[in-house]
Every structure is written in C-alpha cells, then in structure tokens.
Amino acid sequence: MLRYLYADQLAQFPRLADTMFRDRAAQFCDRLQWDVTVGADGYERDGYDALNPLYVIWENADGSHGGSMRFLPTTGPNMAEDHFLHLSDGVAIKSPLIWECTRFCLSPDAAPRVSAALMLGGMELGLGAHLSHAIGVFDARMVRIYRRLGWGPTILGTDGQGREAISVGLWAFDPALRPQLLARAGVGSDLSRYWYDRSFGAPTVRFAAGAA
Amino acid sequence: MLEAFIEQLQEVETFEGLNALVVGLRDGLNVEHIVYHSVNASGGQYAALTYDDSWVNRYIEQDYARVDPVVQACFRRFHPIDWKQLDWSGKAQRSFLGEAIDSGVGNQGFSLPIRGPSGQFALFSISDRMTDEKWARFTQENVQNLLLVSHYINQKALEIERGTDHAQLVSLSPRETDALTMLAMGYSRAKAAEALSISEHTLRVYIESARFKLAALNTTHAVARALASGLLVV
Numbered sequence: 001m002l003r004y005l006y007a008d009q010l011a012q013f014p015r016l017a018d019t020m021f022r023d024r025a026a027q028f029c030d031r032l033q034w035d036v037t038v039g040a041d042g043y044e045r046d047g048y049d050a051l052n053p054l055y056v057i058w059e060n061a062d063g064s065h066g067g068s069m070r071f072l073p074t075t076g077p078n079m080a081e082d083h084f085l086h087l088s089d090g091v092a093i094k095s096p097l098i099w100e101c102t103r104f105c106l107s108p109d110a111a112p113r114v115s116a117a118l119m120l121g122g123m124e125l126g127l128g129a130h131l132s133h134a135i136g137v138f139d140a141r142m143v144r145i146y147r148r149l150g151w152g153p154t155i156l157g158t159d160g161q162g163r164e165a166i167s168v169g170l171w172a173f174d175p176a177l178r179p180q181l182l183a184r185a186g187v188g189s190d191l192s193r194y195w196y197d198r199s200f201g202a203p204t205v206r207f208a209a210g211a212a
Numbered sequence: 213m214l215e216a217f218i219e220q221l222q223e224v225e226t227f228e229g230l231n232a233l234v235v236g237l238r239d240g241l242n243v244e245h246i247v248y249h250s251v252n253a254s255g256g257q258y259a260a261l262t263y264d265d266s267w268v269n270r271y272i273e274q275d276y277a278r279v280d281p282v283v284q285a286c287f288r289r290f291h292p293i294d295w296k297q298l299d300w301s302g303k304a305q306r307s308f309l310g311e312a313i314d315s316g317v318g319n320q321g322f323s324l325p326i327r328g329p330s331g332q333f334a335l336f337s338i339s340d341r342m343t344d345e346k347w348a349r350f351t352q353e354n355v356q357n358l359l360l361v362s363h364y365i366n367q368k369a370l371e372i373e374r375g376t377d378h379a380q381l382v383s384l385s386p387r388e389t390d391a392l393t394m395l396a397m398g399y400s401r402a403k404a405a406e407a408l409s410i411s412e413h414t415l416r417v418y419i420e421s422a423r424f425k426l427a428a429l430n431t432t433h434a435v436a437r438a439l440a441s442g443l444l445v446v
Contacts, residue, residue, distance in 0.1 A: 008288060052288045073290045075363060075424075076327030089387040093417055095424040096326075096359040099290075129291045130355045133417055154413040170417050201285075201297030 004199035019065035056121035087157030116184040126173030140165035253331035267315040295321040336362030388422040
C-alpha cells in the first residue's frame with residue numbers, strides 16, 4: 001500500500017522508517033556508490049531529510065519498506081538548487097507549482113509493481129497538491145524504466161558515468177496519464193484515492209454541517 | 213482582478229500597505245476572510261489579515277494556536293490543506309470551531325503553507341461561508357493562482373522585513389532570458405523550444421521559474437514585467 005508521510009510522522013511507523021533508511025543505504029551507497037553518508041545506525045540520511053520532507057512510500061504487507069521517494073518544495077532549500085544547478089543550465093528552478101523529487105529507492109527484493117506504484121503515488125501527490133511539475137534528481141539508468149512505466153521525464157542534464165551517473169529531469173503532472181499509471185501499478189482508482197485520503201485526511205461532512 | 217492585485221503588490225513598501233492590499237484581495241475575491249501569517253527562523257512573526265480585531269484578540273488571549281487544527285496541521289507541512297481534511301473531533305476543537313464560526317470566519321476554508329528561504333515559514337488561509345459544492349468549485353478554480361499570489365505576498369513581506377535598502381533586483385538566468393525573449397518576439401512555445409534546442413516541457417519550466425522570479429500571474433504578464441524591467445532586449 002502507498003503511504004504519504006512527512007518526516008515527523010515516520011516515528012509512527014518505526015519498521016517502515018527503519019527499513020527505508022537501510023534500503024537507501026543499500027541502493028545509494030552499496031549499489032550505486034553515490035557520495036552519500038551512512039550513519040552508524042546503517043541509515044542513509046542527508047540534510048534534506050532534516051527539513052521535514054514528504055515521503056511517498058510503498059509499504060509491504062509485513063510493514064516493511066518496498067520503495068520510496070522524497071519530496072520538497074523548490075521555494076525552500078532543495079537539492080537540485082544546492083547541488084545540481086549546472087545540470088539545469090544554471091537556472092534555479094523555483095516555483096510554488098514545482099516540487100523536487102529525490103532518493104527514488106527500491107528495496108532489493110521489491111516486487112516489479114512497486115516502482116509502478118511509486119510513479120502512481122508521485123502523480124497522485126502532484127495532482128492533489130495542484131502542481132505543474134516535479135524536478136527529479138535520479139540514477140540516470142532509471143530513465144528507461146520510468147519511460148516503460150508510462151511516465152518518462154524530460155532530461156535537463158546528466159553528471160558522471162556508468163552507475164554513478166546522476167540526472168536531473170522534469171515530470172509534468174498530467175491527469176491524462178493517471179489511468180495508465182493505475183493500470184501499470186495494478187491499483188484501482190478508488191483504492192489509490194483511499195490511500196491518499198488516509199494520509200492527508202478525507203474531507204468530512206461534519207465540519208460543514210456545523211455551520212450551514 | 214488578481215493581475216491588478218499583483219501590480220499593486222509590487223508598489224507596496226510598508227506592512228500597513230500590505231495589510232490594506234490583503235483586505236482588497238479579500239474584497240476582490242468576494243470571500244469572508246484572508247490571513248497571511250509569517251514566522252521567520254528566529255521566531256519573529258508578522259500577520260496581514262482581515263479578521264475582526266475582537267476575534268484576533270480573543271484568539272491571542274485564549275492562545276487558540278494550541279488547539280486550532282489549522283495551525284497544528286499546517287506547521288511544518290507544505291501541501292494545500294482544506295480545513296475539512298483536518299481533525300475537528302476533539303472537544304476543544306469543536307468548541308473552537310463554533311466560536312470561530314460565530315466570529316464570522318466562515319464554515320469553509322483552506323490553507324496554503326509556504327516554505328521560504330532559510331527556515332522561514334508562512335501560512336496563507338482563505339475562508340468563506342458557502343456550500344460544500346460551491347467551495348469545491350471555488351478552490352479547484354483558484355488554488356493554483358492563490359498558490360502564486362500567496363508566495364508573492366510572502367516575497368513582499370520578506371522584502372519589507374529586509375528593508376528597501378536591501379531590495380533584491382530580479383535576475384534571470386541566460387536560459388530563462390532566452391525563453392522569455394523568444395515569447396516576447398511572438399514565437400509559439402513549440403517554435404521557441406525548437407529554436408533553443410530544448411523540449412517544450414523544459415521551456416515551460418524555464419518560463420515557470422522566470423514567472424515566479426518576476427512575481428507574475430501568467431506568461432504574458434511575465435514577459436511584460438521582464439520587458440519593463442529591462443531584462444529582455446527584443
């Protein structure tokens with residue numbers, strides 16, 4: 001199932017958070033050998049995790065992490081601006097309608113549908129928050145996978161070679177793509193909506209009834 | 213209406229002037245209330261709002277920020293929040309809600325949390341009395357513009373706080389300048405993207421980024437402002 005959690009809500013899901021930060025260490029440090037920091041606790045975390053970002057997380061049936069990504073508004077401090085400005089022609093992309101997405105991570109034994117479900121989660125978030133685009137920082141070799149999942153980015157630039165290659169790209173939030181993302185993820189529209197509302201709060205009738 | 217508001221916003225130099233504009237925005241949008249509330253990294257606060265003084269005083273005196281679900285939910289968040297999504301089920305919250313409605317806040321509201329530079333945080337809220345259906349339509353139609361407007365108010369408030377001696381001049385990156393220049397010359401987006409050897413998505417994002425820097429509501433407005441500021445040579 002998909003969960004949308006701010007960092008300060010992770011404490012309510014200790015197993016999910018624990019396995020997410022360990023899976024990030026496995027992917028970004030061990031496998032991709034990016035220049036990231038893994039703490040004594042085995043967690044891969046950086047300064048942006050301390051800014052109370054919003055995570056989109058696939059939770060496995062046993063409560064562990066299946067995959068995740070991390071969102072921050074571009075109007076505040078963000079990674080694309082601080083570290084990858086040269087990949088967007090020196091343009092600090094800043095807009096209330098654009099969030100950045102980083103640390104797209106899959107657990108080593110993630111089922112194939114998890115990456116599709118995460119793409120769906122990203123779309124739900126963008127549409128729900130009325131955004132126009134996400135600017136992503138990602139493993140360059142993921143581009144083909146994103147395209148195959150039905151929602152490919154426009155690449156702004158790429159740094160490095162081979163498995164260390166990091167790209168910056170743009171995703172447009174287009175409601176017309178939602179049906180195919182649902183289909184690829186094997187998730188029904190209502191169920192996806194339910195997961196979203198469970199995290200952000202479903203509109204309740206009680207509030208309005210009190211006043212009308 | 214919003215374009216006129218943004219033009220006026222550029223001219224404002226004092227917090228009093230900003231408050232008057234927020235009142236004008238409320239009247240122009242024909243809603244009950246608008247509140248902009250900023251907290252900077254060192255805890256300094258500023259608010260521009262349309263509530264009655266009696267409600268503001270009551271809120272402060274009762275320290276309602278501790279029970280107000282809007283404040284509790286929006287602090288440290290950054291997605292738009294409809295007040296109906298919040299938990300009003302607690303006894304203190306229900307009683308607070310009743311009092312807020314009696315004080316004319318309205319039965320509907322939504323809030324846009326704003327993350328500014330270096331730990332600055334602000335909250336922009338708009339509220340009214342209308343049916344659920346009308347409110348859903350109103351928010352759907354206006355939320356993107358209000359996202360922009362709320363951030364422009366925030367930029368202006370930060371500018372006033374810094375003082376006019378430290379007014380920041382808008383500067384565009386070469387790619388942003390190129391993109392707006394092509395549009396100013398009358399090229400379509402497709403033609404402009406082709407001429408700059410970038411995709412239309414990339415062009416749109418450069419324009420979006422320039423629009424935000426120029427505090428403009430739409431592309432035409434952004435081009436006009438860039439021309440007026442001498443940032444484009446056409």
